[in-house]
Amino acid sequence: MDPFSSRQPTKHLPSVPAAPQTFQVKVVRSPSETLALKNVLVVSSRDFHPSIRYAIVEDQFVFTIKAEESLPPRQIGASQAHRRWASLSVGQEVSIAPYDPSLESPNIYLGRLDLEVSFSRKTTEIKEHFDTEEMSKRFYEAFNNQIFSTNQQVVFDFHGINLQVVVKGLYVVDLAELQKGLIGTEHANYQGPRATTRGILMQQTTIHWLKASDSSIRLKGPSSKVTTAILQPDFKFEDMGIGGLDIEFSAIFRRAFASRIFPPSLVEKIGIQHVKGILLFGPPGTGKTLMARQIGKMLNAREPKIVSGPEILNKYVGQSEENVRKLFADAEKEYKEKGDDSDLHIIIFDEIDAICKQRGGRSDSTGVGDSVVNQLLSKMDGVEQLNNILIIGMTNRLDLIDEALLRPGRLEVHMEIGLPDEHGRLQILKIHTTKMKDHDLMDSDVDLDELASLTKNFSGAEITGLVKSASSFAFNRHVKVGTVAGVASDLDNMKINREDFLCALDEVHPAFGVNDEELQQCVQNQIIQFANNVERILSDGQLFIEQVRKSSRTPLVSVLLHGPPGSGKTALAATMAMSSEFPFIKLISPESMVGYAEVSKISMINKVFNDSYKSPLSVIVIDNIERILDWVPIGPRFSNSILQTLLVLLKKRPPKDRRLLILATTNEKSVLDDMNMSDCFNSDIYVPNITELSSVDIVLKELTLFNDEERNRALNALKQGGVELRIGIKKLLTIIEMSRQDVDKVEKFVGTILSMTPHKVETNSLYIPDKLDMPDTALYKFE
Known part of the structure; x- marks a missing residue:
């Protein structure tokens, strides 16, 4: 039975008297720990009528409120979790006003609530598992009919243990569908819960518990209600300065991260191992290293260890192998203590081809390179397997990597980060022009769609260089005349326009383009x-x-x-x-x-x-x-x-x-x-030589060597001379340009042609056609 079919939520908020105007209040600590654990913002009963349930602070943060006579007027009591979420300080003056959620949308009740949970104290270590079904029941009892917002922090008392809860996702249900009985996947017209930024908890809300990646808490319960928050729910590659890689990231997520957000028990039932390695390869400047630098921002995991390939190597014997072992030390220690409940450890190798070349192919006698490859292979998929690691390697030379590293169980996901297409180039251009557009420094005549079509085969790095070059032209216009480093007085009028970008296109050329x-x-x-x-x-x-x-x-x-x-x-x-x-x-x-x-x-x-x-x-x-x-x-x-x-x-x-x-x-x-x-x-x-005088006539006209009388005289002389004409276009153009320098151009031109014997003209008899009506080639001016 669907959880929404048995009960109906409260359809109307409590009646609210005429709301007072927004007014200023002073932030104080919550009057008691009991009130702090109830997730309510304590207000004075002389400021708010007890029937008012919700209030908005600073026109942004919505709280469930509780009016208390003990609190002086013009004060609000906020718990530490409230102050941390809303960036409030004790003694700070803030604005507050009653809030009616139904004014924003009629659909305010939550169908699903995603909560990330961890211990309030990071040092807490409890080996027992927490039952998510029991946690959900206690959560309903403690916070029913309260309003929640994205990223809101709540302290939840569960069996005497304070848990830190962060709201990660809210999805409201359509009351019209609920009243018509359309709730449930068996109904064709059911659209499902809609994502929102705030909503009210009710008994029918489904709660999904997500284990915080940096917490030691252990959860157990139905597979659909226990997940691991690997990715930030609101991250976008564009916000991190990465564009044109949406398809690549979707494939990476599917193959490398998808299995990790599900409960370990479910993955164990399927009988698979998590992906341990990804190899990103492609031309230089396409965003591989940039993705590595920003990957920590999109993951709710430990800070990735980013190491350049050559940094592993050391002049001392055995130290290079030791450097590899140190990278895996933290993951090994935690895996021995927590097993599959341990956090994900990410190790990123930039320029991995520097240390993982084909074994046996080096000319040196030390064997260091081969032993480093062996050490890395044993750590990734050796006798003691680790299931809490993810290796991301990047290289421009896939052909140099040792084959043993590329098999399943090691760097098994091979993702080519190629040159961006037109849509990707538009994304990259938007990223690099966002600031100049926000500060009104880009002229309205700049069409990013046009630039995206003109920058064929540009990599991300080359598009960055294009924007820099365009900016330099704008800077140059505002250098004081007569100086090298002086700035003109009209600097406030500086804008980067379309002409600057077109000039930059003449300067910046793609490595994989046209010379x-x-x-x-x-x-x-x-x-x-x-x-x-x-x-x-x-x-x-x-x-x-x-x-x-x-x-x-x-x-x-x-x-x-x-x-x-x-x-x-x-x-x-x-x-x-x-x-x-x-x-x-x-x-x-x-x-x-x-x-x-x-x-x-x-x-x-x-x-x-x-x-x-x-x-x-x-x-x-x-x-x-x-x-x-x-x-x-x-x-x-x-x-x-x-x-x-x-x-x-x-x-x-x-x-x-x-x-x-x-x-x-x-x-x-x-x-x-x-x-x-x-x-x-x-x-x-x-492509044959020229064999017809008519072709020579057209060339002479095009190059304007003679006037009409001189040209006719030269052609008649060649015809009467009886020369079998078979001459290359380059030779003809050379004769024409040489004759142009002579006083008697006609005599020099005709004399040179007549002096060339048929043998000299033919040059190579292998290429003289048997029939003289072989079509002539196209004729080009002399280079």
Whole structure:
């Protein structure tokens, strides 16, 4: 039977005479210990009529009151618990007025009350268990029809033992549902108790008892009424300066904390062990360490022990292992004394990869690193198991962690703290601009939604840097002219506006973003539409981009652009990459690897691919792939290790919900065919040289080398010369710019072209098509 079905609560408050105006009273101690234990605020009967049940102090704290003739007028007697909760001091003058809870809401009676209980004296040690059913009965008898508020403190006398009770949750019941008989989960229209900030206790209220995390009290009773308060009920990540991690924290709570809020007896019946370890990994600056610093604020547990990985190491033999044992000493001692009733001990390792690298993989002869890993493994899941510990490790390099640490029973929950999405970036921006907005220092033209969309692939730390950079522009506007450190007189008018943030975006670039300078160097000028095939090639490139963006069947698309040297392959690939507007675009080129050893090249290539997997949409441009392979025709010679690395990475599918477009260029496709690398690409595009005089004519018009008469004369001379035109765009642009410096530009231009024999123009006969009607490539201005 539902507890609400048998009795009906009092439907009306006692009649109250005309309430006096709010007046000032002096705070004194409660007249007697008996009255203090009744949780009533003692008032003078000459100030309040005995029929008035409730009063509000300082327009914020509501008390159940009791009028006493012995108390002088204009005084209130508050117990120590009352004074602590309402921040009152003896002798303080405060305002007080009668309070009618029904004026705020018709639903004022509590359906459920969550109470956190501990001993009033922290040193009290009682090994017997307290029956929560009996506690609830005594609580009803002592405080029925009293009003309670969130976080209110009450001293509760239970069998001669003073217990400290803190209100953690209040839920009112709808009287209309109660009168209609809709109370109970079997009724489809029953909405359940609603959370509130204050309400009145009645006999039908269900009381849930929560053991305070720092108390030695032991509770027993029905599983539904005995829980452990692990989390603060009102905490928010935003209030602690953490944004964009709601989903991650929900998963952490479900896997690591959910089982700990239930009674140990229930967990034992299920036959499971609590999660002992969480490993947070992800790119730098995404909030892993910040979460560690703030985690103590969200837990009703002992203060977490936060230690950086390198701090464990010590120069003395055996001291590093001793440092690990010291971290677990308190948890071991309490677990031996209290067993499953002991508090949760949290140990947080920042940069855990510094001490937990793969065993056997170190080059030193001391073996300290391996022994530290062994010591940590034995403490987490050794012969003497501890069920009151939670280890939280953080690292940027999951691949370096010893595999034994990652199995269930140790750091079994692996949570990736990735780059925030647009909603997460908006949360982070709100956190870092809250103060400037509250103090009216942010202009109204700043649109945080716009900034969130512009900061693709920004980490939390980079967004913090963006706000700092924007602030620096605002500061700079108010530096006194002609000085370096002088402040202008109009400082009161300083505001950070939209333009400051846009300027900051030019300064602060995401580590996992787009390097515009590298790509712009590949394409310094616009594309010249000299033939129909230009639009076709770029259109095909756009189709590949849309395929990666939208297709669920092909998260990985790779394209090889091949052709003779100087035909514009790199510029074409860079143009495709920039037109995609993907948040992550990286260029791998031989220029960035000059002087690198083979191992360093492999490491760099692998890092670029791993970084791309952290972004939802990515483009990787691999330029001049045969040069990266160290291929030379004399010998021939190439790096097999780099070849094998690329063969694997070109076919490796990105993780779930990640998409990757690979654009590669080469002058030696036949070599890639021999290496079986061509088969790794989904598609290839041939980029030939220029073979038509009409294309040369369009380029000359675009670059304005000649006037119309000179251009016609130059084209006629080339036609009469009978040169078989096959020239790369880079070579043509070089000739044009060289001719521009000569006095007779036409003679220099025509003479240079005619002096080039067909052999010189072709450069590499492997790439000359059999048919002269092979479509020309797109034409680009000279870099």
